[in-house]
Amino acid sequence: MLDIKLIRNQTAQVQTALAKRGDYDLQPLLDLDAKQRQVEKQRSDLQAQSNEVGKLVGQKIRQGADPAGDDVKALRASGNEIKQTLSELEPHERELKANIEEILLTLPNLPDDSVPVGKSEAENVEIRRWGDELIAAGRSSLPTYETHYDLGERLGIMNFERAAKVAQSRFVTLIGAGAALERALISFMLERHVKAGYTEIMPPILVNSESMTGSGQLPKFAEDGFKCDRDDLWLTPTAEVPLTNLHRDEILTADQLPINYCAYTPCFRREAGSYGRDTRGLIRLHQFNKVEMYKFVHPNSSFDELEALTRDAEDVLQQLQLPYRVLALCTGDMGFGASKTYDLEVWLPSADKYREISSCSNCVDFQGRRANIRFKASGQKGTQYVHTLNGSGLAVGRTMAAILENYQQADGSVRVPDILQKYMGTETIGAPSSESP
């Protein structure tokens, strides 16, 4: 959520920044704001009068006045009169506030000045690449690449048809080494992040609407979520939701910051509006696993923390020896709550291109304000909103896809990345002798 004071006092700057992301007219909001403040002033003045009358009545009665006498009666009448006016102002003010809130909740975050301006993903800017030589080496050793889903089904480690029978399309069942590889990846990633100073969290993965609003999924993106209607509970689309809301409505102390969390959770997305895209394989599923990193930080350090967060995600890919590149997302491609985002894209040889595998964002105070998460510096007056960051570290299913494709061998088997071998207890998946049901 944007700061209404900022919108009020620096309208032109906000307008310019928002224009980089789309078409937003702030005038209706400013009109409502002015009206609301005026009504609030009226109401609070009246309230003061009313309190005065109340006090007087109390005083008189305590001094022995007849509670039914004319003196008190007159006061009661004037109290009633004030109350009459108040009863008209109050709902009006409430409505104005609700309208303002409603608009504020639908405005996206302001892009940082360093974010490239652009309309679509075509205008994202490549920042760096890692592992070009691995791509070249792969190309020279294998003439063609099997897709991860053909490979997975051939080896009997994943099954889409049966998953569709059990649930729907866009689900997968992992079998044997497939399931083990997924689990190995989760363990490896979590252990890596814990070593790097993140505290492991296992949060609820059903969350209420307030939580979905706090992190920015609601009210605008209700269509993307799976909802349990009877309970006001949603299946988390990302661990970012429960992690943000862990500290909702809290006032932290400055010395608690930064707080670094990591969490493995399943994630659930309807993928509304993506019919026909990535219909096969592990790339776009309604349910997938993700290890998420999350930071609550001091406003002064959030952009440094974004660099650190991105490096943490990159380290996972480097340890897995998977080629990738880092993109700075342009204003048109960034998520709703982000002020600046780096995407990591992993190399998928069967498609001969890079695909998103991680997204690392600095939301600055956007979620802090929505979820009311503040901190207080000792000796300082007042509170400030914390800055929050989130990053995938990594999307597990997509990592599995990248491993299967990049590590496939001429004999049709897949070599297990060195770092995962101790988790898997094996060096190869689908060795010629292996059988599957």
Next chain:
RNA sequence: GGAGAGGUGGCAGAGUGGUCGAAUGCGCUCGACUUGAAAUCGAGUGUACCGAAAGGUACCGUGGGUUCGAAUCCCACCCUCUCCGCCA
């Protein structure tokens, strides 16, 4: 799901219609005493909005209501705890 109890400031805990944003204790901050510390004593110690300031307004789980006046009375909801049932 059934029966009962309860939700007050960082914590504990008073407060059942009026001057209560809220006693008291603990904690915390600053100061005094001390070579230093402990102990003791003194002062302070919630959040947000409006206002240049003085000051005003709101908040005692949440939302409504009664009243000149609500932490206190009424209604609804949420949450927590205990017992029973069910259950990994």
